[in-house]
Amino acid sequence: MKIVEARVIVTCPGRNLVTLKIVTDEGLYGIGDATLNGRELAVVAYLEEHVLPALIGRDAHRIEDIWQYLYRGAYWRRGPVTMTAIAAVDVALWDIKAKAANMPLYQLLGGRSRERVMVYGHATGKDIEGCLDEVARHVELGYKAVRVQCGVPGIATTYGVAKRSGERYEPADSDLPAEHVWDTAKYLNYVPKLFAAVRERFGDDLHILHDVHHRLTPIEAGRLGKAVEPYNLFWLEDCTPAENQQSFRLIRQQTTTPLAVGEVFNSIHDCRELIQEQLIDYIRTTLVHAGGITHVRRIADFAALFQVRTGFHGATDLSPVCMGAALHFDTWVPNFGIQEHMPHEDRIDEVFPHAYRFEDGHFTPGETPGHGVDIDEDLARQYPYKRASLPVNRLEDGTLWHW
Numbered sequence: 001m002k003i004v005e006a007r008v009i010v011t012c013p014g015r016n017l018v019t020l021k022i023v024t025d026e027g028l029y030g031i032g033d034a035t036l037n038g039r040e041l042a043v044v045a046y047l048e049e050h051v052l053p054a055l056i057g058r059d060a061h062r063i064e065d066i067w068q069y070l071y072r073g074a075y076w077r078r079g080p081v082t083m084t085a086i087a088a089v090d091v092a093l094w095d096i097k098a099k100a101a102n103m104p105l106y107q108l109l110g111g112r113s114r115e116r117v118m119v120y121g122h123a124t125g126k127d128i129e130g131c132l133d134e135v136a137r138h139v140e141l142g143y144k145a146v147r148v149q150c151g152v153p154g155i156a157t158t159y160g161v162a163k164r165s166g167e168r169y170e171p172a173d174s175d176l177p178a179e180h181v182w183d184t185a186k187y188l189n190y191v192p193k194l195f196a197a198v199r200e201r202f203g204d205d206l207h208i209l210h211d212v213h214h215r216l217t218p219i220e221a222g223r224l225g226k227a228v229e230p231y232n233l234f235w236l237e238d239c240t241p242a243e244n245q246q247s248f249r250l251i252r253q254q255t256t257t258p259l260a261v262g263e264v265f266n267s268i269h270d271c272r273e274l275i276q277e278q279l280i281d282y283i284r285t286t287l288v289h290a291g292g293i294t295h296v297r298r299i300a301d302f303a304a305l306f307q308v309r310t311g312f313h314g315a316t317d318l319s320p321v322c323m324g325a326a327l328h329f330d331t332w333v334p335n336f337g338i339q340e341h342m343p344h345e346d347r348i349d350e351v352f353p354h355a356y357r358f359e360d361g362h363f364t365p366g367e368t369p370g371h372g373v374d375i376d377e378d379l380a381r382q383y384p385y386k387r388a389s390l391p392v393n394r395l396e397d398g399t400l401w402h403w
């Protein structure tokens with residue numbers, strides 16, 4: 001089955017999303033997500049100039065060989081742009097293979113390991129009270145796990161908290177990066193009270209998650225982990241930047257709060273020590289940014305040896321194509337932990353018709369052959385690309401900080 005055409009579709013139905021479509025001589029096609037938030041056109045150029053011309057005429061069934069060709073062949077290994085481009089090709093080819101086999105993708109991966117996939121939703125509020133109302137709304141919607149984030153008194157804007165209550169937050173919210181101000185001391189004094197309030201109102205059964213968004217030093221992360229132990233978090237995410245994997249040793253010595261890391265990783269080498277030394281509990285690296293199913297499967301299998309479970313990134317900048325493929329992966333992977341879920345806007349769901357369904361705090365991927373997500377290209381064309389950037393964070397004295 002030969003690849004006869006491969007093209008990139010950029011659309012902005014509320015936010016930029018990049019999709020790769022690969023067409024074969026048998027009429028089957030597959031699609032992959034190629035969205036790298038805030039850097040979308042870099043991946044488009046990489047695909048169009050360097051990858052797609054080399055795919056034409058290749059056997060669409062040779063997924064592994066094509067992966068190795070793109071990874072080793074580039075000479076310049078790893079990196080988010082390269083690995084997002086490879087992921088788009090890889091997921092599109094798995095989609096084709098599963099369609100050719102007339103099977104939902106999870107069957108091809110090894111079959112079902114669970115009946116349904118638990119997801120966590122996002123509750124955010126300007127303060128603790130506002131956040132509690134949002135947790136209540138999520139519990140009513142059926143969520144069994146909720147990520148809780150609130151604004152901090154004295155800090156004007158906090159990334160990850162919606163501008164208006166009841167709305168979702170948009171990661172890339174302005175043309176050029178918006179500037180936020182950060183104060184670690186205020187955050188560390190306030191945020192443990194949020195978890196105490198959630199436990200008090202919602203009891204022990206609800207899974208509570210929290211994203212620190214890389215803002216703490218390792219010892220501050222240890223302090224926070226220790227402080228929140230009584231509230232039994234499902235996980236504390238990205239508590240410090242993870243380029244230096246060894247820094248997690250220090251955090252681990254201080255706390256038993258489970259740790260999740262990895263949404264910015266793109267390779268198994270980014271998390272090898274974290275996993276091998278059991279410095280984390282959940283690995284968040286997902287299909288679109290880490291070389292697709294072929295590579296993330298290696299990460300998950302490696303993680304399984306050390307009792308590290310998956311907890312894939314699933315913000316709105318990961319398109320429904322990534323979500324669909326991830327849900328098949330989650331249905332199969334033996335060491336599944338949880339899946340992030342931020343609902344897309346209706347306009348996005350219309351551009352990407354999909355088979356996956358939410359019910360009672362869980363998703364099922366559907367039984368459609370392939371990954372079950374398609375793209376309406378005519379509709380996609382109605383929403384042209386619009387530059388959008390992620391914010392930056394500064395300390396009160398102006399020092400550029402992690403966000």
Ligand SMILES: O=C(O)[C@@H](O)[C@@H](O)[C@H](O)[C@H](O)CO
Nearest residue numbers: 037171211263314315317340
């Ligand atoms: O855990 C998460 O979902 C966040 O960290 C995301 O909002 C992340 O910042 C964005 O996806 C970045 O594009």
Ligand SMILES: [Mg+2]
Nearest residue numbers: 211237238263
């Ligand atoms: Mg995060």
